[in-house]
Amino acid sequence: MPRGKYTNHKGRNRKFTSPEELEEQRKQEEIKQKWRKEHGGESSSEEESGDEKSGSGSSEDSDSEGDHPVKAKGVSGLIEVENPNRVVKKNKKLTTLNNLGGEGEKPQLSRREREEIERQRAAAAYQKAHAEGKTEQARADLARLAIIRQQREEAAKRREQEKKAKDEVPKKR
Known part of the structure; x- marks a missing residue:
């Protein structure tokens, strides 16, 4: 039966995880959790409190609660991107922040x-020189001011x- 001009390739290359692989992954997770409980740590206390709250729930429920405390809605919970x-x-250490601030590295x-910083510096230097009367424009302005003062x-x-x-005219009369 001919497919025609247009072919749809959806679903051709799908790969499903076999039940054996899923079971193996679950066992690996259980081993990791047991190791965490034995060696103690911050996460083990959280897992124990989660187990106590769940009561007589199955082990798979407690695994999912430990890994994902908040359940995502829709497909986003299934896909990890x-x-x-x-x-x-990233959290920065206080010592590195102090070192950076103390050394003054730019x-x-x-x-x-x-270029913007350089422009601002140049403008500030020009303003300072202009205020002191050292620029040509300042000299021209001062000369103009002197002429205007003289005229006034x-x-x-x-x-x-x-x-x-x-x-005097009224006094003479």
Whole structure:
């Protein structure tokens, strides 16, 4: 029977785990849990408290509770996916944080960040020089200010002379 032009490849390469493999994995997990209980640790106390709460539950129920305390909804509980792009937040030791802070090592900056910092420094230096009158623009501004002050002083003198002249005119009459 011909399949035609379009073929569907879904389900052709499915691989099912055999019951023997599943049983072997379960036994390995039980061995690991026994070893943890014998050697003691933080996880063993949690498992024991979980066993006490479950009471007369089967061993498979206690295994699933120890591995996955919160049950995921839907298919996400069955599939374990490792996302390569996910950044896991790592806990830092206090000693390493103190060493980094004390030495004062600068973090590696990108080219744009370095250029931006350099631009800010240059602008601050220019402002400082401008305030001290050392730049060409500052000199030009100061010269302009001096001319304007001189003109204002002359205008003020003229106004005073005109006032005096007006005051003298009534006195003469």
